[in-house]
Amino acid sequence: MRVRRVSPQQRLRDDSGAVAILVAILMTVLMVMGAFALDIGNAYAQGRQISVAMDAAALSAAAKVGQAMPINTACTSTVLANIGAQSIAQAEADAINTKNRKNGLAEPVQSVSVTCQDGGKAVQVTVGNSRGVPTALAGVIGVDSIRPAADASARYVKRTVGGGLRPWAVCSTTLTQAQQNPGSTYWTALGNWNTKDSVGICGTSAPGNWGSVDFDGGSNSAGDLADWTLNGYPGPVTIPDPYLPADPGTTNSSALRAAFQSLVNQVVLFPAVDGISGSGQNAVFDAVGVGTVKVCGVVYQGNIYNTTPSGGASDCWRTPSPPTATTTTQDTTIGPFKVKGSMTKNSNVLTIPANTFASIPTGPDISNQATIRVTGAAKQGNTAVPLVSTVTLPDPLPTTSITLTDKADNTVTNVDVTITVTSTKATTTTTGGFGLYDDKGNLQDQIQFRWVNYTTSSYTGPGGSGCALTDPTCVGQTVLWR
Numbered sequence: 001m002r003v004r005r006v007s008p009q010q011r012l013r014d015d016s017g018a019v020a021i022l023v024a025i026l027m028t029v030l031m032v033m034g035a036f037a038l039d040i041g042n043a044y045a046q047g048r049q050i051s052v053a054m055d056a057a058a059l060s061a062a063a064k065v066g067q068a069m070p071i072n073t074a075c076t077s078t079v080l081a082n083i084g085a086q087s088i089a090q091a092e093a094d095a096i097n098t099k100n101r102k103n104g105l106a107e108p109v110q111s112v113s114v115t116c117q118d119g120g121k122a123v124q125v126t127v128g129n130s131r132g133v134p135t136a137l138a139g140v141i142g143v144d145s146i147r148p149a150a151d152a153s154a155r156y157v158k159r160t161v162g163g164g165l166r167p168w169a170v171c172s173t174t175l176t177q178a179q180q181n182p183g184s185t186y187w188t189a190l191g192n193w194n195t196k197d198s199v200g201i202c203g204t205s206a207p208g209n210w211g212s213v214d215f216d217g218g219s220n221s222a223g224d225l226a227d228w229t230l231n232g233y234p235g236p237v238t239i240p241d242p243y244l245p246a247d248p249g250t251t252n253s254s255a256l257r258a259a260f261q262s263l264v265n266q267v268v269l270f271p272a273v274d275g276i277s278g279s280g281q282n283a284v285f286d287a288v289g290v291g292t293v294k295v296c297g298v299v300y301q302g303n304i305y306n307t308t309p310s311g312g313a314s315d316c317w318r319t320p321s322p323p324t325a326t327t328t329t330q331d332t333t334i335g336p337f338k339v340k341g342s343m344t345k346n347s348n349v350l351t352i353p354a355n356t357f358a359s360i361p362t363g364p365d366i367s368n369q370a371t372i373r374v375t376g377a378a379k380q381g382n383t384a385v386p387l388v389s390t391v392t393l394p395d396p397l398p399t400t401s402i403t404l405t406d407k408a409d410n411t412v413t414n415v416d417v418t419i420t421v422t423s424t425k426a427t428t429t430t431t432g433g434f435g436l437y438d439d440k441g442n443l444q445d446q447i448q449f450r451w452v453n454y455t456t457s458s459y460t461g462p463g464g465s466g467c468a469l470t471d472p473t474c475v476g477q478t479v480l481w482r
Helices: 008-068 077-082 085-099 172-180 222-231 254-263
Strands: 111-117 122-130 149-157 159-161 186-189 237-239 241-247 267-277 284-300 303-305 324-343 349-351 366-380 383-392 401-403 412-431 446-451 458-460 466-468
Touching: 008 085, 008 122, 008 149, 077 085, 077 111, 085 111, 085 122, 172 186, 172 267, 172 284, 172 446, 222 254, 237 241, 237 284, 241 267, 254 284, 254 303, 324 366
Parallel strands: none
Antiparallel strands: 111 122, 122 149, 159 237, 186 446, 241 284, 267 284, 284 303, 284 446, 324 349, 324 412, 349 401, 366 383, 366 412, 458 466
């Protein structure tokens, strides 16, 4: 038996070869791990951006298509084709998707579909998009790009409120503010009031119309108005509806006053509107949604109702108070500066160069008083002396001449004219105040309310039946919506 001896040098050479192979294997593994860390992480971030963009695109596109739907018409494929729903949705989705690109590059959405859902009561828009993301390290394992994708769907729904709406419209912008601040009390005009500074619902008014809601479009009696205020309108009301009838009548019945008092501390539904238009019996509200609110109190016909019929106090009433206006003035001296001017004897017109008053500020809250000194234009005995005159500068400011308060005793041509202007700016600051007042400080009819967090409250429908406000089939869409 022959035994071969291996020297230490030979063993070292063999070990070094094994280490080289191991290092090569580990480098490949590290490259793959780097690909996962860098490329997959980048693809994930891009995927999140696509997902957010698709959510926004679906919501906005569904709203655009829904707003184009004919009023009181069920959704069908024919109706969608007639209004060009596919083009509307694609254009809106593309625009929103582009806005969500950080680099601002235009990026059409790859997949957009518009369908009718819920038996024609809803329009659904589904969007989908993907984007190739080049890899930096994953090419080592043959992956040159990763394509994250996302899709989203949104519906525009017209719901029919099953009854209980009160006949008093609230401006949608006011409801939105209340929804964002549920612990704060807000007010809304009660009816079609107008003052010097404010007009009607959402800044709009309808001549010859009181401003309550006439749900059935018929001859609305004082009894109907009181009953609907007390118990809610018993029939269905479709919202959105840009032609919700308004009531042209007025009333000051004891039944309506009692109904207003009954609302205190109640959670009720009010139609949310974007305004009122038309006149008299043809006036209509642009109803866009439904607001769920708690009534804090009512001001009506000089009466304040902020307690319940049993005498319980409102827990969210705020005492109305008119705003306080404070005016402060600030004087600024401009000048003295010199120009050349001319006057004719026995005339009070001073001719000056154009743009003499170019540096003087103007505005409805600014008054300018100028002291003007015209060399040699007056006499003291037989001696020529300066004519000094103080005048209020008109608005717009004089250009090439100005009328002084005094006439010249001498004719002077191209003489020195020294002008000093005191510019007074008045600033009016309005502080405090809550509620609706006219321009004379008189308290106007209004309803105070707070937004109700409908996830923790309940609503009692017509006939005393109760249901959770989280159930949209019970009370319709109980949050402000379009």
